[in-house]
Amino acid sequence: MENYRGINYLRDKLNQLKQRVSLRYDYYTMKHKISQKGITIPPEIRQKYESTLGWCSKAVDNLADRLSFKEFGDDYFGINEIFKMNNPDVFFDSAILSALISSCCFIYISQGDDEIPRLQVIEGDQATGIIDPITNLLTEGYAILNKDDNGNATLEAYFIPGRTDYYVEGKYAYSYQNKAPYALLVPIIYRPDAKRPFGHSRITRACMYYQSFANRTFERADITAEFYSFPQKYVVGLSNDAEPMDSWKATISSMLQFTKDEQGESPKLGQFTTPSMSPFTEQLRTAAAGFAGETGLTLDDLGFVSDNPSSSEAIKASHETLRMYARKAQKTFGSGFLNVGYLACCLRDDFAYRRNHFYNLKPKWQPVFEPDAATLSSIGDGAIKINQAIPGFFDSRTLSDLTGIEGANNE
Template sequence: MSEIQGLGYMRNLLAKKQGRVSLRYKHYEMKNRPRDLLLTANTKVGFLNSMLGWIPKAVDSLADRLVFKGWKNDNFNLSQIFQMNNPDIFFDSAIISALIGGCSFVYVGLDEEDFPRLEVIDGRDATGIIDPVTNLLTEGYAVLERDPKTDVPVLEAYFLPDTTTYIRKGAEPETLLNPTGIPLLVPIIYRPDAKRPMGHSRISRASMSLLQGACRTVKRSEVSAEFYSFPQKYIIGLSQEEDEAFEKWKATMSTFLTITKDEDGDSPTVGQFTQQNMTPFTEQLRTFAALFAGENGLTLDDLGFVSDNPSSAEAIKASHESLRLTARK
């Protein structure tokens, strides 16, 4: 058995992992703000914020394919335990949290009637040290309750193979015996390996980078659409007095504009700059969509780019083969 690290070490470990998981959740909840490039960061359009739902689509497309059916040999009557813990929500919550953070946790406790109570805790509020042989924790820590105003932990739990210690803010720690010999905090891991036994997030760095590029493209297209709707016009030959009296907004919105000749009989020259073309933005966004789809085993149809020539059922099934294999794995 590995050496026990202690409660202080587990708190620091969670603090290190919390930012990484929170970043993924921001992308999943579409609350992240894409980073602007230097060309647009300091302009008057910097307040614009465009979002795309590609990250939730990548996570949910895999989560919807993972359906828990039950145990083949239920010798310990586990099905009854999960039926008492609302399995319709429990499994979906555990799977989605594991896909977003790379790992989620199931906290096992007791209710008022000493019946097993299961609660899903995401990677922002729980962590542990994993045994590479059993893939179970040797030591665990979880924040069970936070202050809704300050986000400060109010109730914490420290899990060991033989005890579970509850630390409530302002009270003495309470230690309960654990007869199972395994910490009552069980990890659910997505794609673990020897280097990262706690798994990898479905939301990869490549996916987040591609999403930021796509959001910047949408932002640029929104700015260009304003110039596309109201193309810039110019007038050459106005005197200074006429220029000061000229109503630019009226000239922009008017469908019929009258400009008289000056005292010398010369008339100003009216022209219009070439309109913005939206096609480059559409093609760039489609390129980002193709790269994002390839990264996550999706198709362009999944991301909203409907083809003029719909694929056959066999072609659609083949395009989702990598996603199906990931779900099966």
């Protein structure tokens, strides 16, 4: 019998990784409070002008919204039917978004009432496992399925090939047997590599730094704006017998009256130099440029709108890095969804299929950029010329994959 690590080992492993994933979710939901850095502004004043910025959310959503899973081609095992019965419009988007934030999410597969397996997305800070580096499937897994109001786990699951054990309030409760050759907890991973098989988050350390830097710049600009709106004034030469001046009245009044003293001398008025807001604008642009370079976005995406509107081709060209990120994500996510379908078929049919039986199934995605009229016209001209050189090279299926448009189903 294979030597498994056990549920206690996986619980400890999850606790070690949970803080890292929770930090990414705080940045995504804009709830992370940045550290109070600076030597000139008192902390009690800085707290009154606490800023919020959503650049990390923009980086994740901009890529997630361009990843739209379509279906599996050459589906001989009925995988598409399983996904269609599990609310695919929400399932795929939820899995992709969670994986981009936390570097990976997990799909919990369980037996449904109508013999169709149920698929549930579990966040990266609620599950972990021991991964097979060849197939990216888990040989052993652990997931928190339910929590109480205080955040304590009330229902946990421990996965090994052929069996899923359930624990209620930390104690073993019951098990379900199956014939799946791997654990029924499948990771969906973003940008895995040999050193980090569970992938990398879209919210990198550089992204968090640039957003925190921009947050601090906004706070300093907001505080400086108070002095910019009401410049500080001063009066010299007042008599010692003069009545104390109301500072607020002196700030907002449009007319102040001062009389001469007994020697016939009058006080002199002055105003300190008004601080400029230009350095903060330049700092924000610098932070935005660094963040855009890190994530494949443009300054237009981050709110620095250019004067001249871009054409469809110009937008595609400026987002070339983002397009490469999207194509890479399609490969890794497609492999993960295929693993989900493979184990779901094993559970549905109560049969241990071999994974190499599913290698012909090809995941299909909608185009990263929706084609406009000019692009459709050029694709049509190119398809005609290629079909003249190689008859039948382009058909309705290949054109649908290229354009994302479903044609008429003429038998």
